[in-house]
Amino acid sequence: METLDEFDDNAPTSVGDLTKPLQRGGLRSQVSQRLAIAIFARRFQPGEKLTVQPLAEQFGVSRTPVREALMELESLGMVDVLPHKGVRVREFGPQEARDLCQVRKILELEAIRCACGTIPREQLLTLQHDLKQVIAAEPSMISSKETRRIDAQLHGTIAFYCQNRRLKEEIARYSTIYKALSDAYYLELQSTERFVRREENLEHLAIIEALLAEDREASQQALAKHLDTWLADYVAERFGESNSA
Structure with missing residues (x-):
C-alpha cells in the first residue's frame, strides 16, 4: 500500500520507554520523533536546556543525528536555539x-x-x-x-x-x-x-x-x-x- 507515512512499529509503548534502541537508518527522524514525544509527554519542561552529548549517549547515537534533530525541531517551533545559551524547550500549552x-x-x-x-x-x-x-x-x-x-x-x-x-x-x-x-x-x-x-x-x-x-x-x-x-x-x-x- 502506497502512503506518505507509515506507522512506526518501533515506537515507544510507554512514556518511560523513550530510550528503547533505535532502528538502523533514518536516525535523525527517529531522534526527532523521540525528542518530540518526550517534550509533549513533559519529560522535558518548557525552558529546559537540551544538550547534544547527553542526548547522544541516551539514544546510543553520534552527535550528528542529535544536532540535526534539534535543528528540525527548531524549524517546527518546538525548541529555541539561543546564542550562547544552547537549545531550550519552548512552551506548549x-x-x-x-x-x-x-x-x-x-x-x-x-x-x-x-x-x-x-x-x-x-x-x-x-x-x-x-x-x-x-x-x-x-x-x-x-x-x-x-x-x-x-x-x-x-x-x-x-x-x-x-x-x-x-x-x-x-x-x-x-x-x-x-x-x-x-x-x-x-x-x-x-x-x-x-x-x-x-x-x-x-x-x-x-x-x-x-x-x-x-x-x-x-x-x-x-x-x-x-x-x-x-x-x-x-x-x-x-x-x-x-x-x-
Whole structure:
C-alpha cells in the first residue's frame, strides 16, 4: 500500500520507554520523533536546556543525528536555539495545540479535496476492511496499536495522492510533530478506559466511505469533524480546558 507515512512499529509503548534502541537508518527522524514525544509527554519542561552529548549517549547515537534533530525541531517551533545559551524547550500549552492543529486542518482538508477520486479503490477497501474488524471487536479488545496504524495509513494515503508536491512536502515536514503529539497523548492515556475512542474508528470509517463515494465535500466534512474532535479531546484531557476558540 502506497502512503506518505507509515506507522512506526518501533515506537515507544510507554512514556518511560523513550530510550528503547533505535532502528538502523533514518536516525535523525527517529531522534526527532523521540525528542518530540518526550517534550509533549513533559519529560522535558518548557525552558529546559537540551544538550547534544547527553542526548547522544541516551539514544546510543553520534552527535550528528542529535544536532540535526534539534535543528528540525527548531524549524517546527518546538525548541529555541539561543546564542550562547544552547537549545531550550519552548512552551506548549492549549493555544499552541490549537495553532498546530489549525495548520494541520488547513493542509489536510486541501489534501483530501485534491486526493478524492484519485486514491486506488483497492487501498480504500483494504483500510475499510481492517477498520471494520477493529470496530467489531469488544470495547476492551480494541487495539490502540491497530487504531493508530490505520490512522497513520489513512492520513498518509490522503497526502500521498493529493497531486500537489509542495502540499505533500509540507504535510511530511509537519508529520514529525503531529505523530509525536498523538503518540504522547496515547501513551499518557494508556492506563485509562479512554485510551482508544471507539468514535475515532467510526470517524475514520466515515472518511473512507466518503472517499469511496468520491464525494469531496463529504470527505472534507468527515475529516474536519475527526480533527476537531481529536483536538477537543486532547485539550480537555491534557490541559483540562474546553476547546473554545
